[in-house]
Amino acid sequence: MAAFASDNYAPAHPAVLEALVAANEGHAVSYGEDRWTEHLAEVVRHHFGDHAVAYPVFNGTGANVVSLAAALPRWGSAIVTDVAHLHTDENGAPERVAGIKLLTVDAPDGKMHPESFGPYVLNLGDPHRPQPLAVSLTQSTELGTVYSVDEVRGLVDTAHAYGMRVHMDGSRLANAAAHLRLPLRALTTDLGIDVLSFGGTKNGLVLGEAVVVLNPEAVAGIEYVRKMSMQLASKMRYVSAQLVALLDPERDLWLANASASNARATRLREGVDALAAELARDGRTHDSGAPLLHIAYPTQANVVFPTLPRAVADAVRAEHPFYDWRPTAHPDLVESRWMCSWDTTDEDVDAFLASLRKAFG
Structure with missing residues (x-):
């Protein structure tokens, strides 16, 4: 009986399981000082550009919280849609774990638009109001719609003009790229996205996602944020090996x-x-x-x-x-x-x- 409830219901892809078995050999230095994580760094640069740096984490909620916590100062808030996974399905993790207030905008089609920022940017500089210093958009959206390249560029340019960082929740970025028939970089780095939550679990992994820093100047201390957010894997090779299997450019399993x-x-x-x-x-x-x-x-x-x-x-x-x-x-x-x-x-x-x-x- 096939389920149509969630892509999280699906099993891991056989190639991912093979990669896990291959990584399960002998001893390897913990916390990311291993050859699988080193290889992942190369693969991520291939897909996202020479300045891209990957930080494997356990799950999507962790990736989103770590991304925003590193992109925002202590007083910063993030603009999200009213259907954003950050807002509806992460049990207050941004607020409780990272102390980030989420500012929601209506999104009947799952998408936000540059004019959505209007009510919140009026608060910039007012110490009595939450400061909108980041935008988080989801690609593809929670309603299955896909932002066009021009739509993302418009959002990014507007956000940056106000001094805001831009985070992309890419739990299904692969689906958006497949729909648009564009490489991953064309939907992220080339459009000015600062930090990305790249999804793996919904696309064939056992577990694991990655925070991908695309603009190092826009995030600070992500190594420390990942640890304090309980997203630093001691046996990281097992997460990294899966992500390498998914992103390997010779196969493009993603x-x-x-x-x-x-x-x-x-x-x-x-x-x-x-x-x-x-x-x-x-x-x-x-x-x-x-x-x-x-x-x-x-x-x-x-x-x-x-x-x-x-x-x-x-x-x-x-x-x-x-x-x-x-x-x-x-x-x-x-x-x-x-x-x-x-x-x-x-x-x-x-x-x-x-x-x-x-x-x-």
Whole structure:
């Protein structure tokens, strides 16, 4: 039974497991003074530029907190969207661990825009108000949308003009790069991103992400912040070896995995759209007149967000686990999240669509 709940549900890629086994030989110096971490440094420079420095960490929350804590002074706050993982799903870690106040902006499509900064930049220099000294954007977004190169450049240029640092939560950066058909550097370093949380767990790793410093002048003391945030691995070779397997330019597993999950989501979206059109042709609508099946956002990464009857969602969920995203204005309709992983197959998608059709009768 294939799950469509999260790309975290997926197993590790066999090549990643092979890399772990290969790293499990003899003794190696701890805390990053090993050849696997040294190799990771080379691979990261290949993808992100000569000044890029990688700091492996355990998880995405840790990567985000370490990135912002190193980019901000003690009095600094960070602007994020109202759907940002930092804001909704990290249990107050930025606030509790790093003392960072998050300033939210509305993002109906998952994206922030330069004009979003307006209400907060008026506070700059006022000691009574939180100081917006960093911006954190997510690529691809929590709603599966992807910022264009021009959109990111506009955000970065505006933020830098106000003296703010720019952090990118790239837990699914690989999916964005696959969608845009651009190298990782073109979405980050070349656009002026200062520090990046690069995701691995959602794209085939057992565990592990990396903080990638792209602008050394924009962050300070990250080695100390990583340690005090409990994100410094003693046996770092095991995290580094996985990241090397993912990013090795001779294989580009990061791109292959992300492209696969994106393709399955596109297949799923096409099937859902076809079914929604059939329901509409048959005159089947909600009592309010709303469609029985509807998708609000473009499918640009590896996730689909349908709105459908709760009873239908529950029937399909019994065979293919997934999560509800949020309620709608109608108590018997719900917006759900259907996510594809690197190992999702065409057959998995077709079986899911068959269950959906069956649930609609």
